[in-house]
Amino acid sequence: MSEISQCSTVTLHFSIKLSDGSVADSTHNLGKPAQFVIGDGNISENFEQHLIGLKAGDSQAIPLAAKDAFGEPNPDNIQHMDRTKFMGDANVEVGTIMAFSGPDGQEYPGIIKNISGESVTVDFNHPLAGQDVTFEVDILSVD
Known part of the structure; x- marks a missing residue:
């Protein structure tokens, strides 16, 4: 064996x-x-x-x-995005995991961490x- x-x-x-x-x-x-x-x-x-x-x-x-x-979590993997990028997506709420297209065309999962006015904070660190x-x-x- x-x-x-x-x-x-x-x-x-x-x-x-x-x-x-x-x-x-x-x-x-x-x-x-x-x-x-x-x-x-x-x-x-x-x-x-x-x-x-x-x-x-x-x-x-x-x-x-x-x-x-x-x-370890990398602070560079936390991005702030304009809420208008999420228009038409009714499920934008804290804790939601969404797929985002990167500059290389790859899809990356991001977790919505915070929504404040027109700013959405997305964490691209691995959930663990x-x-x-x-x-x-x-x-x-x-x-």
Whole structure:
């Protein structure tokens, strides 16, 4: 049975738990496991290092500090936009996650943090930025 190493294709189920024990995300909810290649940049290098050496059938709880998981919040990722850009979108309220087109044509999720007069504050940091998390992984296959 092969162990996870550089360039391994890993199929796993995971749950991301916050420090209060609540589940922030889980592939179990989707009913579909995640798959990625070690070293392809899809997950943090620190998280990858915890997976190296695991085999299919292994389960592991991996605590990660915020800086090793989704990073610390970056103040540059908080933007103030003119409310007129949201006209026709009745659901502009604090807490709403919306997709915004970046200058490169990519879509980026942003969370509406504040609405003040004609100014809307949008946070483009990852929703889990700044939070310590625990990844609970169940390794399904290693190729």
